[in-house]
Amino acid sequence: MSGGSYYVPDQSRFPIFMAFSLFLLVMGAxxxxxxxxxPNSNSAYILYLGFASLFLTLxxxxxxxxxxxxxxxDSNQLKQSYVYGMAWFIFSEVMFFAxxxxxxxxxxxxxxxxxxxEGSKGAAITAIELWPAFESxxxxxxxxxxxxxxxxAEKSMAWPGWDHALKWLPMWNTIVLxxxxxxxxxxxxxxxxxxxxxxxxxxxxxxxxALIFVGLxxxxxxxxxxxxxxxxxxxxxxxxxFMLTGFHGFHVMMGGIMLAIMLARSVFAGHFEDHDHxxxxxxxxxxxxxxxxxxxxxxxxxxx
Amino acid sequence: MSAVIExxxxxxxxxxxxGITRWLYTTNHKDIGTLYLWFSFAMFLIGGAMAMIIRxxxxxxxxQIVEPEFYNQxxxxxxxxxxxxxxxPAFVGLANWLVPMMIGAPDMALPRMNNLSFWILxxxxxxxxSSLFMEGGAPNFGWTFYAPLSTTYxxxxxxxxxxxxxxxxxxxxxxxxxxxxxIMNMRAPGVGLMKMPLFVWSWLITAYLLIxxxxxxxxxxxxxxxxxxxxxxxxxxxxxxxxxxxxxxFWFFGHPEVYIMILPxxxxxxxxIETFSRKQLFGYSSMVWAMLSIxxxxxxxxxxxxxxxxxxxxxxxxxxxATMLIAVPTGVKVFNWxxxxxxxxxxxxxxxxxxxxxVVLFTIGGLSGLMLAIVPADFQYHDxxxxxxxxxxxxxxxxxxxxxxxxxxxxxxxxxxMYDERLGKLHFWxxxxxxxxxxxxxxxxxxxxxxxxxxxxxxxFADWNMVSSVGAFLFGFSQLLFLFIVLKTVxxxxxxxxxxxxxxxxxxxxxxxPAPYHTFSTPPKVD
Ligand code: HEM
Ligand SMILES: [Cu+2]
Numbered sequence: 001m002s003g004g005s006y007y008v009p010d011q012s013r014f015p016i017f018m019a020f021s022l023f024l025l026v027m028g029a030x031x032x033x034x035x036x037x038x039p040n041s042n043s044a045y046i047l048y049l050g051f052a053s054l055f056l057t058l059x060x061x062x063x064x065x066x067x068x069x070x071x072x073x074d075s076n077q078l079k080q081s082y083v084y085g086m087a088w089f090i091f092s093e094v095m096f097f098a099x100x101x102x103x104x105x106x107x108x109x110x111x112x113x114x115x116x117x118e119g120s121k122g123a124a125i126t127a128i129e130l131w132p133a134f135e136s137x138x139x140x141x142x143x144x145x146x147x148x149x150x151x152x153a154e155k156s157m158a159w160p161g162w163d164h165a166l167k168w169l170p171m172w173n174t175i176v177l178x179x180x181x182x183x184x185x186x187x188x189x190x191x192x193x194x195x196x197x198x199x200x201x202x203x204x205x206x207x208x209x210a211l212i213f214v215g216l217x218x219x220x221x222x223x224x225x226x227x228x229x230x231x232x233x234x235x236x237x238x239x240x241x242f243m244l245t246g247f248h249g250f251h252v253m254m255g256g257i258m259l260a261i262m263l264a265r266s267v268f269a270g271h272f273e274d275h276d277h278x279x280x281x282x283x284x285x286x287x288x289x290x291x292x293x294x295x296x297x298x299x300x301x302x303x304x
Numbered sequence: 305m306s307a308v309i310e311x312x313x314x315x316x317x318x319x320x321x322x323g324i325t326r327w328l329y330t331t332n333h334k335d336i337g338t339l340y341l342w343f344s345f346a347m348f349l350i351g352g353a354m355a356m357i358i359r360x361x362x363x364x365x366x367x368q369i370v371e372p373e374f375y376n377q378x379x380x381x382x383x384x385x386x387x388x389x390x391x392x393p394a395f396v397g398l399a400n401w402l403v404p405m406m407i408g409a410p411d412m413a414l415p416r417m418n419n420l421s422f423w424i425l426x427x428x429x430x431x432x433x434s435s436l437f438m439e440g441g442a443p444n445f446g447w448t449f450y451a452p453l454s455t456t457y458x459x460x461x462x463x464x465x466x467x468x469x470x471x472x473x474x475x476x477x478x479x480x481x482x483x484x485x486x487i488m489n490m491r492a493p494g495v496g497l498m499k500m501p502l503f504v505w506s507w508l509i510t511a512y513l514l515i516x517x518x519x520x521x522x523x524x525x526x527x528x529x530x531x532x533x534x535x536x537x538x539x540x541x542x543x544x545x546x547x548x549x550x551x552x553x554f555w556f557f558g559h560p561e562v563y564i565m566i567l568p569x570x571x572x573x574x575x576x577i578e579t580f581s582r583k584q585l586f587g588y589s590s591m592v593w594a595m596l597s598i599x600x601x602x603x604x605x606x607x608x609x610x611x612x613x614x615x616x617x618x619x620x621x622x623x624x625x626a627t628m629l630i631a632v633p634t635g636v637k638v639f640n641w642x643x644x645x646x647x648x649x650x651x652x653x654x655x656x657x658x659x660x661x662x663v664v665l666f667t668i669g670g671l672s673g674l675m676l677a678i679v680p681a682d683f684q685y686h687d688x689x690x691x692x693x694x695x696x697x698x699x700x701x702x703x704x705x706x707x708x709x710x711x712x713x714x715x716x717x718x719x720x721x722m723y724d725e726r727l728g729k730l731h732f733w734x735x736x737x738x739x740x741x742x743x744x745x746x747x748x749x750x751x752x753x754x755x756x757x758x759x760x761x762x763x764x765f766a767d768w769n770m771v772s773s774v775g776a777f778l779f780g781f782s783q784l785l786f787l788f789i790v791l792k793t794v795x796x797x798x799x800x801x802x803x804x805x806x807x808x809x810x811x812x813x814x815x816x817x818p819a820p821y822h823t824f825s826t827p828p829k830v831d
Contacts (some may be wrong), residue, residue, distance in 0.1 A: 005825060006490070008411045011321055011329035015420035022474070023427035026467035030431075033533050034463050061416075077489060081413040084485040092477050092519045099523025099553055103538060111546035119616070131542075145542035150535075233535035236544030243530065 007073045014061040021057055025050030066271070066279070079278055086282040090289050093251070097293055100247065104240045104300065112136050112236070115144050143235035153230035156237060157220070159303045169220045170302045173213055174294065177252075180209035181291040184259070184284045194274045196266065203263045203280075206287070210256030217249045244301055248293050255290045258283035319821045328423075331415035332821065333400045338718075339422050340397025341711075345787070347389030347429065348704075352780050354382040359742075359776035361759050365766050375759035376444035377436065383447025387565065388472050389429050391699065394707045395568040396421070396479050399507045401718065403483060405812040405819060406501045408492030408828045413485040417478050424475035431468040435461035446757060448558065451539035451550040455531045462532065466525045473518040480514035483507050492811075494830035498589065501810050505592050506571030509599045513560045513567070516603075521557040524550065548613050555606035563602045566666075566698060567595060569706030570637060573659045575810070576713050577641050580656035581648025582807040586640050594633035594640075601630050611682045620679045627677040634670050638663060653805075654728030658709035661701055661736050669697030672747065687757075690750025696743045700779075701736075708735070708786065715793055716800035720818035723793040731789060734782035741775025 028047030035041035068074065113119065116136035131144040139156035146152075160168050184206045190198030221242075224230040232242050262280045265271040272280055320326045320335065330336060357378050361369045370378070400418065404411055412418045435442040440459030443449065454462060487508045491500070500508075527550075530536040537543025539550045570591075578585050585591065607615060607623040615623075641663050650656070672694040676682050685691060708731075716722050745768035750756075754765045761769065800817040811830070815823050 006410050008415055008822075009331050011325065012331055012416050012419070013329050015416050015418075016328050016423045018420055019423035019427055022424060022471050023431070026471055027431065027464075030463040030467045033529075034460050036533070078413075081485050081489050084488055085414060085417075085481055088481045088484055088515055089477075092481075092515045095516050096519035096523055099520045099556075100527075102556070103523075103527065103549055103553065106549050106552060107545060111541075111549060112544055115541060115544065115546075140544045143537070143543045148542070149540070150537060150543045231535070232530070235537050239530070239536035239538055239543070239545065243527070243536065 006075060007068070007078050009068070012064075014057055014064070017057045018054065018061070021050055021054040023050075025054060066265075070271075082278055082282070086285060090285060093289065097244075097247070097296075100240070100244050101296065101300065104244065107236050107240065108138050112138065112140060139237040139241075140235055141237065150235045151229065151231060151233050153224075153228055153234040153238060155228040156230065157224060157228070157241060157302065169216050169223070170298060173216050173220075174298050176209050176213045176216065177291055177294050180206045180213070181288055183209065184287050188281070188284055191272060191277055191280065192274050199272075200263065200267055203259060203266070207256060207260045207263055210252060210259065213252055214249065214256065217245070217252075220245075241301060244297055248290070248297055251286075251290050251293070255283065255287045258286060329419070331411070331419055333404050333412045333415065333418065334718075334819065334821065336412075336418050336422050337397045337400030337402075340393045340400060340425075343422070343425060344390055344394035344397060344707075345790075347385050347393070349783070349787075350433070351382050351385035351390055352783060354378045354385070355776065356780050358382065359773040359780075362761070362769050363773040364770065365761055365763055367760055370759065372759050373441060373444065376446075376757070377442040379757055380443045380446055380449075381432070381436070384432065384443075385429070386699075387447065387561070388469075389425070391565045391703045391707070392476065393425060395507075395510070395565070396476075396483075398503075398568065398572070398707070398710055398714075399479075399483050402714065402812060403486055403504055403507060404490070405815065405823055406504050406810055407487065407490060407495050408811050408824045408830060409486060409490035410822065410825050412482050413490055414482050418482050421475045421479040421482065424471050428468045428472045428475065431464050435464050438464070448554060449528075450554070451528060451531070451547045454550075455528055455539055458532065463529065466529045469525050470522055473522045476514050476518045480511035480518075483511040484515070487511075492824065492827035492830050498592070499830075501571075502574040502585070502588070502591055503568065503571035506567045506569075506595055509595050510564050510567045513564050513599055513602065517557040517560045517564075520553060521561075524553040524557065527553070548610070551610050551613060552606070555609045556603075558609065559606040560599075560602045562695075562698070563598060565703045567599070569662065569666075569703050570595060572706045572710045572713075573641065573662050574644075576655045576659040576709055577644050577663075579713075579805050579807040579809075580651055580653060580659075581645050582650075583644055583648040586643035586646075590636055591640055594636040597633045598630060601626065601633070605630065608677055608682070611679050612686045624677055624679045628674065631670065631674055638667055638670075653712075654723070654725060654732055655709045655713035657729065657732045657736075658705045658712065661732070662705045662709065665697055665701035665705070665739070669694055669699075669702055672697065685750065687755055688750040689746040689754045689756055692756050693743050693746035693750055696746070700743065701739050705735070705739075711790065713805075714812075715790070716804045717812060717815075717817050717819055719794050719797075720800055720816075721793050721797035722800050722804075723789055723797065727785065727789050727792075731782060731785045734785065735779060738775050738779025738782055742772050742779055743775075745769075745772045745775075 024046055028043055028045070028050045031043035032041070032047050035043050113136045115131070116134050118136060131146070133146065134142070134144040139158055141153055141156060143150045143152065157170070165171055183202045187199050187202035187206060190196075190202060230238055230241070232238055262272075262283050265279070271277075320332065321329070327335065327339060330339075357370060358375070361367075361375060400412065403409075432442075438459075438461040440461060442461055443454070443459065443465045445453035445458060445462075449465075487500070487504055527536070527538040531538050531540065531545075537545040539545050539547045541547065574585055574591060605623060605627045607619060608627040611620055611623070645660075652660075672690065676685055676691065676694055712723060712728055749761075749765045749768045749772075752765065754761050754769075802816055803813045804817060805813075811824075811828060812819070814828070
């Protein structure tokens with residue numbers, strides 16, 4: 001804890017603008033979703049407006065923070081606050097994913113077997129009365145109701161065996177994302193040793209790998225929807241598969257955008273010094289986090 | 305914008321900005337604390353009005369005042385508003401006002417994000433309340449929003465509910481991150497971890513719980529959204545999901561959430577009892593350890609809310625014992641408070657009255673909790689008014705009394721004026737009597753079998769329900785007196801000294817009353 005004065009910013013308009021943008025965003029989202037069946041609904045415009053004003057506010061807010069930083073207003077203590085803040089934010093993200101992983105483990109180890117009549121619970125008896133033919137397997141391809149309410153998939157995205165491993169997109173995705181964690185690490189080392197060219201090139205490669213990952217993920221989703229009949233509507237397997245990989249993919253996009261912004265800041269504005277680059281560091285932590293989540297996904301959603 | 309940068313050196317001297325922008329654009333922890341507290345009070349009155357409607361309907365058996373459908377909306381909104389709009393923001397407001405002053409920091413660590421955390425809330429509650437006027441009415445599935453009531457059978461406004469919970473959660477997470485970072489990084493030199501005031505400790509732990517469980521709540525409502533609108537089957541057994549999964553996720557959030565609403569109270573009450581006993585707290589470090597173990601245990605007891613859904617026997621036994629284990633650190637705390645008062649030079653100013661009532665009545669709530677934790681007993685008590693009595697004892701004379709105690713205790717520091725002690729005592733006694741008359745009889749009707757969340761009941765419950773309603777009106781209308789006292793204090797009154805209470809210790813009592821707009825721009829010396 002260093003002494004001296006801590007930078008307490010003057011009044012700012014950004015926070016309340018951002019709160020208002022969020023208000024527009026969620027009002028727009030709720031009414032758009034509630035009116036999905038109504039082609040004449042204009043709610044989506046509120047949603048777009050919310051997005052636009054959110055991005056604008058964030059842009060100007062971060063610009064302000066960077067300016068203050070370049071003007072030398074931040075003490076070491078403030079920088080430490082950013083470090084802690086980012087770390088705790090990532091912890092909150094971990095807990096968000098934990099909810100979905102928890103759901104996955106719960107249905108796999110408890111709910112699905114119970115539905116098929118395993119165990120001694122009354123619930124199992126109800127299930128037998130309702131859906132006697134249901135058998136407990138994972139992935140659940142045939143839903144308990146055998147597709148009355150849900151559309152059955154033909155095939156899951158699970159590990160296809162070594163013979164098909166090379167044509168299996170998740171394998172490539174794993175390679176791509178793990179490599180990107182390595183490249184971002186070496187970019188960081190480059191920056192620390194004052195080698196800006198190495199930093200820019202390796203960070204560029206990382207962003208490129210992020211794009212490839214998102215592309216492959218899109219291809220995988222296309223395959224699922226178009227060829228396997230596996231959709232959000234395919235019962236619990238489709239639900240957990242798409243929600244887990246979908247939120248992960250969304251986080252990859254966010255992380256990729258953050259890294260791309262850092263790249264642009266370095267290339268076009270010459271930001272970051274060998275000892276002073278928390279913006280980049282925060283984005284790279286986020287990137288490693290996204291990577292770890294993928295490893296968990298690869299293990300528990302695809303392989304096991 | 306660069307003007308802002310250049311002006312910064314003068315910032316430390318000038319006071320608040322003029323006019324409304326002071327409140328809209330503020331980055332000052334005291335302003336933001338005040339905003340939070342007033343917001344919470346407004347929500348407390350709105351949620352309270354809903355409680356009055358509920359109790360008016362339950363005054364007599366039979367349907368008198370509202371439609372059953374509307375009754376369900378009232379109990380749902382009452383719960384949500386009191387928890388997310390009343391208790392939580394009040395504690396965040398207190399944290400804003402007090403934590404920086406208690407640790408000798410100039411402000412919260414991230415002042416602009418602080419403002420954002422606050423201003424999300426009015427918008428979130430605007431959305432939630434506007435659902436009352438939507439087609440199909442407001443959410444009607446209880447504050448616990450169990451699936452499938454909240455999915456398959458929910459009114460369309462559930463979508464708005466889901467998104468308002470999302471942004472409330474974002475606000476809570478940001479607020480909590482701010483508190484954690486402030487405490488970890490902004491303590492004045494010399495304020496070591498084990499020298500932090502207990503309110504600061506309690507909030508450090510609370511903030512950790514918030515960051516850990518609010519995202520889980522976000523996950524739960526996201527799954528609901530997907531189930532309702534996009535065809536997933538998380539909570540639908542026909543697709544291989546499970547409605548009980550909802551309850552697991554909800555209570556994994558929900559039980560830590562109840563501790564989020566009580567831990568800061570532990571901190572507050574410790575300070576007040578210390579001051580008015582004119583003694584040091586009996587055991588500081590045992591208090592810290594008790595709070596830490598409660599926080600850790602609170603992650604492994606969630607299924608005590610689900611004993612009757614058909615859990616495997618092993619789970620029932622595990623969650624029963626884990627829940628009972630919480631009674632140990634809770635007992636440590638109660639013992640601590642009592643031992644602090646023992647042979648102290650006690651005086652009974654209003655904050656102390658609320659604090660003592662807290663200790664006694666919270667203990668009643670804890671004991672009824674212990675009864676509920678016994679699985680075979682809970683089979684009887686679950687979803688009866690006994691549970692309602694339990695959680696109101698821990699939340700009203702627990703959390704809310706501690707908030708009122710805190711307001712009386714620190715308002716001289718905030719406003720520079722002493723409150724009117726006679727009126728304060730009157731407010732205390734009205735509230736104390738009101739709370740007990742309202743909620744004590746609910747133990748009886750609960751044990752006798754009256755189920756919760758119904759607008760009507762059979763005749764044998766009539767007498768105690770009438771008593772309960774009378775108590776509720778007494779308690780409800782007494783809070784207008786509280787509003788009056790607070791307003792009166794803010795507008796004038798006897799001037800307070802810096803130390804305010806002769807037994808008060810801690811950094812916040814070393815600065816003038818009212819506390820200057822900026823305190824501790826340079827860290828104070830603490831030994
Ligand atoms: C000694 C500590 C405690 C124990 C052993 C305990 C135990 C329990 C149990 C077993 C239930 C479930 C009853 C049922 O639904 O059948 C319950 C409900 C509840 N408790 Fe506690 N509790 C304790 C402290 C607290 C505290 C400190 C709070 C809040 C400040 C709290 C708030 C609640 C609430 C809100 C509910 C009802 C939730 C609902 O169904 O709407 N409890 N408690
Ligand atoms: Cu609980």
